[in-house]
Amino acid sequence: MGCVVELQEAGVNFKKIGEVYNPVNLTKEENSSADDASLPALKEEKNVSLFEIRFENGSMKVPCFKVEDSTETLFRNLIAYEQHSSDNNSKYFTDFVTFMDQLINSEKDVEILRRNRIIVNLLGDDKMVSDLFSSLNKGIIESREFYYRGLCQRVNKHCKQKTNRFRAILTRDYLSTPCATASTFAAALLLILTIAQTIMALISLLKQ
Template structure:
């Protein structure tokens, strides 16, 4: 019962099911993420419980606090990894470009120093 309530509170849309399925937390044998969403939401309809009795209350509070952070660096990191570093060659090319930029700056500094001396 407690896990049903937790999953009902956790899953609200098909994207929630997709995320849990891709993370291998749940298996979708129904074939459609929306069907799983409806199933979990209907399972919790017939259960009466008090919000204070939920065993996972601390986890829910921590997840909500984490999601409310406006400047969440983990969201930025996940978006950066998903959009720009999705292949093994992306970090390598970024590192090469960074090294070239640093070497260009060092060369400019030495050129300016030799000009003024």
């Protein structure tokens, strides 16, 4: 799966679905697949699980979470616990960090997530957040059942469809603002009128 910038270019939108107040609120009974059908029902919009990342109709919906000074230590401890746990099917924090490391390759990816209110960056520098997830993911032993495998497969399928990429380019370059939209339609109308005028001139010429 590509990073945030690459996914945006392929027509994927990023949306916030709620806020994480307690990052450790996913129980072991919940299914270890990120397919929509297997995920638990969403809690209240303002209090969701850290792991409730979804992909629906071209939109990746991610809970808002804070990245602060204590984040690295917290995740390292939780990942270390999971890596040494005998339960091979429940590595939620490990898989979350792996997934975020796929999404974030540079500070530009962090900036997009921050502008979409998905990441609250209390470190101050977007590059620090990018480096944080890259560092956290080093040396991790991948779980046998990656929690977000189904989601990643759907994202990749979406990105392979050329129409989605074309729609994203059209929206970004020509329909991003009301002014750009008006200019695009005006140019298209002028082109149509020019073609029509040319055709009428040719028809008139042929009749002579």
